[in-house]
Amino acid sequence: MVTKVGTKGKTVAAPRKPWRKPWGAIALFIGPVMIAYAIFTVYPLLASIYYSFHKIQPIGPGKILYTFVGLENFKALLNDYRFTDFAVPNTLIWGAFGPVIEMITATTLALIVYFKVPFHRFYRTAWFLPQLVSGVIIGLVFRWIFNVDWGLLNVTLRAVGLDSLALNWLGRTDTPLWVVIFVHYWATFGYSFILLLAGLTTIPEELIEAAYIDGATRLQAIRRVLLPLLRPTFVTVLILSFMGKMRAFNVVWVLTGGGPIHRSETVATYVQKRAFNWTSLDLGYPSAMAVVWFGVVMISVGLITRWLRGQAEY
Amino acid sequence: MAVAQRTTRTKKNTLAKWRRRLVSVLVTIVLLALTLVVIVPFVWMLVISVRSTGEILNNPYGLPNPIRWQNYTKLFFDPEYRFYRYFFNSIFVSGFALLLNGVIATMGGYGFGRSRYDFKFRGLLLAALLGALMLPPQILYIPQFVMMSNYGLIGTRWALVLLYAVGALPVSVYLMATYFSQLPSELEDAARIDGCNDFGMFWRVMLPLARPAMATVILLNFMHFWNELLLAITMNPNPEMRTLPAQIFHFVGEHGVDYALAGASLVSAAAPVIVLYLFLSERFIEGLTAGAIKG
Numbered sequence: 001m002v003t004k005v006g007t008k009g010k011t012v013a014a015p016r017k018p019w020r021k022p023w024g025a026i027a028l029f030i031g032p033v034m035i036a037y038a039i040f041t042v043y044p045l046l047a048s049i050y051y052s053f054h055k056i057q058p059i060g061p062g063k064i065l066y067t068f069v070g071l072e073n074f075k076a077l078l079n080d081y082r083f084t085d086f087a088v089p090n091t092l093i094w095g096a097f098g099p100v101i102e103m104i105t106a107t108t109l110a111l112i113v114y115f116k117v118p119f120h121r122f123y124r125t126a127w128f129l130p131q132l133v134s135g136v137i138i139g140l141v142f143r144w145i146f147n148v149d150w151g152l153l154n155v156t157l158r159a160v161g162l163d164s165l166a167l168n169w170l171g172r173t174d175t176p177l178w179v180v181i182f183v184h185y186w187a188t189f190g191y192s193f194i195l196l197l198a199g200l201t202t203i204p205e206e207l208i209e210a211a212y213i214d215g216a217t218r219l220q221a222i223r224r225v226l227l228p229l230l231r232p233t234f235v236t237v238l239i240l241s242f243m244g245k246m247r248a249f250n251v252v253w254v255l256t257g258g259g260p261i262h263r264s265e266t267v268a269t270y271v272q273k274r275a276f277n278w279t280s281l282d283l284g285y286p287s288a289m290a291v292v293w294f295g296v297v298m299i300s301v302g303l304i305t306r307w308l309r310g311q312a313e314y
Numbered sequence: 315m316a317v318a319q320r321t322t323r324t325k326k327n328t329l330a331k332w333r334r335r336l337v338s339v340l341v342t343i344v345l346l347a348l349t350l351v352v353i354v355p356f357v358w359m360l361v362i363s364v365r366s367t368g369e370i371l372n373n374p375y376g377l378p379n380p381i382r383w384q385n386y387t388k389l390f391f392d393p394e395y396r397f398y399r400y401f402f403n404s405i406f407v408s409g410f411a412l413l414l415n416g417v418i419a420t421m422g423g424y425g426f427g428r429s430r431y432d433f434k435f436r437g438l439l440l441a442a443l444l445g446a447l448m449l450p451p452q453i454l455y456i457p458q459f460v461m462m463s464n465y466g467l468i469g470t471r472w473a474l475v476l477l478y479a480v481g482a483l484p485v486s487v488y489l490m491a492t493y494f495s496q497l498p499s500e501l502e503d504a505a506r507i508d509g510c511n512d513f514g515m516f517w518r519v520m521l522p523l524a525r526p527a528m529a530t531v532i533l534l535n536f537m538h539f540w541n542e543l544l545l546a547i548t549m550n551p552n553p554e555m556r557t558l559p560a561q562i563f564h565f566v567g568e569h570g571v572d573y574a575l576a577g578a579s580l581v582s583a584a585a586p587v588i589v590l591y592l593f594l595s596e597r598f599i600e601g602l603t604a605g606a607i608k609g
Binding site: 025033037191198268289 | 431
């Protein structure tokens with residue numbers, strides 16, 4: 001509002017110039033983001049899809065040969081025992097068990113800490129520590145902890161007389177995958193826990209107090225009030241956890257490298273091997289693998305979302 | 315917290331009270347045990363870093379005697395290991411990536427956050443940007459490797475600087491945009507009256523106000539850049555320009571089985587982020603939970 005001259009001191013709205021959108025400024029501010037994003041994220045995504053239909057071989061310094069092969073790579077995937085018999089089942093087992101265990105434990109812990117047990121602040125700080133540290137560090141430390149001869153775990157087991165349990169955790173065929181799942185869980189549960197705790201704290205306290213006034217016990221308050229209201233956060237965290245397990249690389253790679261003989265191979269480690277650690281260099285095949293797996297994960301996420309969100313909206 | 319329930323003192327209530335105490339104690343024991351499992355690997359890593367490999371293999375539990383601080387000086391400065399170099403590479407890469415990401419993301423957040431810059435497809439563009447969070451690294455890093463190879467950036471630190479900076483854009487832009495969208499618009503009007511153009515408004519008025527959000531973004535991104543492994547090992551097949559995680563990964567392979575030194579390398583790489591966290595835990599958590607929580 002502007003006082004226009006000559007209106008006897010009354011305040012009137014000055015006629016405004018038609019406001020033109022500041023396109024220059026818009027371009028200046030969001031231009032760099034979108035351009036950088038297009039070059040380094042969108043283009044590689046499209047390139048991966050392009051690669052998956054080709055055979056890509058370096059044939060000399062700086063020269064790469066692209067040969068169109070249509071669906072060959074995808075057909076080869078179905079016939080590749082390392083993919084169909086190890087990488088995929090392992091990753092799927094992980095994607096099925098991991099998030100379930102993580103969500104149950106993280107939610108329980110979040111609820112416990114939410115009710116402010118003694119030392120709750122200490123727990124919150126401590127349980128987040130594994131998230132701060134590189135996967136390489138976690139993988140190495142646990143590789144040593146699980147060492148069959150002098151690792152912390154087996155030495156402890158032998159010290160208390162449980163020699164029979166002091167297995168060759170990383171060397172047998174049946175245990176490495178579970179060691180991987182455990183170590184990765186150790187590394188990531190803190191994140192889920194923190195997210196769920198944050199979700200709990202956004203629930204207005206009056207609702208819980210109202211439940212108490214109505215005579216609910218703590219357990220009933222949890223079941224009838226907190227958990228339902230936590231649901232959106234829960235679903236988000238579940239999906240994040242699921243996606244994380246389906247694409248996890250760092251810890252697995254350092255802990256077992258996918259071994260022994262593929263027993264802890266995941267799709268992520270196998271892509272790495274085919275792309276950069278294989279005798280015959282071809283970037284098309286691992287690209288096809290990555291594209292297929294991305295599709296699988298996205299479809300799974302869609303299904304999970306639909307299943308969980310479709311239930312009882314009140 | 316919860317409204318206290320008043321009860322009269324009866325035998326049943328006293329029993330219930332003792333049961334509650336027992337449960338509380340049990341819960342505390344379980345939680346402390348769990349915390350132990352979380353903390354022990356860190357402590358062990360610290361302890362073995364100041365022992366000798368022979369001692370570790372003999373008795374992994376033993377306490378350092380003597381405390382071999384020289385493991386660290388050896389790791390960092392001995393010509394065979396020269397860890398100071400990788401520390402420097404990590405700082406270099408993280409620093410420039412933070413700078414690049416900071417500039418682009420702050421401007422982007424401003425452009426996406428202020429209502430005066432809204433246009434028909436802005437929401438769509440932002441959604442497309444955030445969609446990148448669904449992309450696993452596997453579907454990006456092979457072409458990224460080829461790109462960097464074509465630019466001649468494999469084996470340099472700049473490959474990582476670029477990829478880290480852009481990789482962190484979705485989260486950073488989202489955080490900044492959310493923050494900027496909550497600032498009152500009177501500030502821009504005031505700046506406009508004072509004769510500022512758009513960039514002036516940004517530079518002189520909004521940016522200084524954005525410091526808290528920028529601090530969160532920087533902290534969060536620093537952690538991710540410092541710890542990143544996949545791209546680090548892909549872009550640096552040769553040791554010279556490797557960052558800490560990449561070199562640590564190759565360390566045990568290249569230097570046989572000197573576990574004490576390896577332990578020291580782990581501690582050195584873990585220390586910066588942990589120290590920052592112990593001072594700034596609230597900021598960390600705030601940054602990491604923003605956006606994932608409805609409400």
